Structures are given as structure tokens and as C-alpha cells.
Ligand code: PSU
């Protein structure tokens with residue numbers, strides 16, 4: 001017999017399906033696996049798709065996306081990769097849909113929150129960034145989302161005002177984002193300042209220091225440290241119960257065996273940044289340019305590191321999601 005909390009979850013899902021809801025209007029589609037898991041209160045992990053289309057080259061992107069989903073499943077949660085295909089936002093992709101997106105690569109539109117309405121209205125294909133993925137995860141009640149790195153305040157952002165909408169989304173959407181911090185292509189201290197302004201809880205996993213994606217250290221301390229998936233689950237649970245309304249950034253340092261390449265990658269980042277400035281590459285083209293250029297300059301080392309840390313984040317994120325589902329039973 002279903003427990004009363006399982007019944008209340010089912011009725012919560014039905015509440016989602018009132019006639020004014022994007023789900024019931026068929027504007028947004030969930031995969032059968034994600035629908036089933038959400039209605040039963042099982043662990044679900046949201047995954048973004050810009051990392052697939054713009055963050056890695058084909059076929060490594062597809063291979064990685066599949067491996068990341070497999071890690072989530074092995075650790076007891078259901079993966080929900082988010083993307084917009086033919087104008088329909090999808091939460092949970094089939095293997096064919098994942099392959100289609102990976103092959104589209106940068107022909108899919110990089111879709112942040114500001115781009116969602118346009119991509120849907122034009123019936124186009126969009127790969128969701130952290131901000132857009134958080135929006136869809138929150139819409140259907142998925143509180144845990146795994147990615148590699150998030151966007152931030154760009155260097156010289158105090159002049160260009162190039163601040164990723166990932167940061168404002170974290171301020172307004174109650175989803176926990178598991179990432180390896182932010183890359184040093186960005187201004188890390190200002191990124192943390194901005195997250196504080198937005199009221200975002202920033203926690204580092206098993207450390208007091210905010211990681212810098214390829215390396216464990218950024219020189220910046222975080223206000224809160226968490227040491228286990230259960231710690232993270234309690235943090236997310238309290239954030240939800242208090243209806244704070246803002247997100248949580250859980251920063252997981254890159255696995256130890258990949259930190260050695262970190263300093264090499266760091267010097268490639270400096271050259272790529274100079275090139276971007278010389279070529280006047282700005283706006284939403286800057287992050288994809290820097291990622292691809294750093295990978296060329298390091299002979300593929302940064303891509304290998306990137307893949308390793310995303311998989312590690314998927315492992316930690318799935319465990320957090322399972323711990324949270326248990327807590328909320
Ligand atoms: N940082 C990475 N890899 C990525 C991204 C950021 O290390 O793939 C992607 C994410 O989808 C993130 C987006 O949400 O870039 C941020 O882009 P922008 O800086 O244009 O806001």
C-alpha cells in the first residue's frame with residue numbers, strides 16, 4: 001500500500017498538472033522514466049546539455065553524456081538530461097535524442113533563461129545552460145542538478161557587465177547545483193561576491209576552499225563546508241522547507257589524480273584569454289571559444305580533466321539525490 005507521503009507526492013505531481021501548467025499543455029515533455037521516478041518520490045538528477053553541444057567535441061560529448069547518465073543510474077538515481085528539441089523542452093532524453101543533440105553540436109542554440117521563449121517559439125533545437133536547466137528542473141520538482149562548471153562573472157566584468165545568468169538563476173530558483181566550481185577563465189572572487197549578493201548558499205565538498213574547476217584551489221574560502229551526501233541532503237531539505245526560494249551551489253573539487261595537469265591548463269587559459277581579447281570574442285561566444293582553445297593548447301588534457309570531473313560530480317550528485325529522497329520519505 002502506498003504510504004501517505006507517497007500519496008501526497010502523487011497529488012503534488014497532479015497539482016503540477018492543472019490546466020494552466022506548461023506540462024499539461026504539452027509545452028514541456030518528461031520522459032517516462034522521469035515521470036515515474038518523480039511520482040514515486042525517487043531520486044532524480046537533472047543534467048544540462050550545453051556541455052554536450054558546446055562544451056565538448058563529437059563523439060566525446062556523446063560518450064561522456066552516456067557515461068554520466070550511467071553513473072547516475074549505478075548510484076541509484078534517474079538521470080534527467082534537459083534540452084529543447086524541435087521547440088519542445090524535454091526533461092529526460094532517450095538515447096536517440098541524446099545522439100541527435102550530440103551530433104547537432106553548436107548547431108543547437110546555446111539556450112540560457114533569456115533564450116528559452118525564442119527557441120520554443122521558433123520550434124528550434126536548444127541546448128540548455130545551467131540557468132535554463134535549473135528553470136526546467138525546478139518547474140517539475142527536481143531539486144538536484146549536476147554539471148561540470150557554472151558560468152560566473154567574467155574577467156573585466158566590472159566594465160563589460162558580462163555576468164552569467166547562471167548566477168542570477170541561482171539567486172531565484174531553489175535547485176542545488178553540483179559543480180567543480182568555476183573556471184579561472186572567470187573572475188572567481190567577484191563570482192563569489194555576486195553569489196553572496198544573490199543570497200546563494202555556496203558550500204564546498206570536504207574542503208573549506210572554493211575549487212577552480214581544473215584545480216582544487218582558487219585562493220577563496222567558502223562560508224560553508226559539507227562532508228557527506230547526507231550533509232548536502234540536509235542542507236537542500238532545509239532550504240526547501242524554509243522556502244528560501246534561492247539555489248545552492250555545491251562545489252566538488254576535481255579528483256586528486258587530475259590536479260597535476262591543473263597548472264599546465266592554467267597557463268593555457270592565460271594564452272586563450274589573451275587571444276579572445278585580441279580577436280574581440282565576447283558575449284555568449286566567449287565561454288565556448290575559451291574551452292575549445294584551452295583544449296587545443298593542452299593537446300586534449302583539459303578535455304580529459306573536464307570529463308573526469310563531470311563524472312565525479314555525477315557520482316556525488318546521485319548520492320546526494322538518493323540521500324535527499326530518503327530524508328523526504
Ligand atoms: N563552464 C564550463 N563548461 C560549460 C559551461 C560553462 O566549464 O559547458 C556552459 C554551461 O552550460 C554554463 C554556460 O551554464 O556555459 C555559461 O555560459 P555563459 O558564460 O555564456 O553564461
Ligand code: MN
Nearest residue numbers: 162163164283
Ligand atoms: Mn555572458
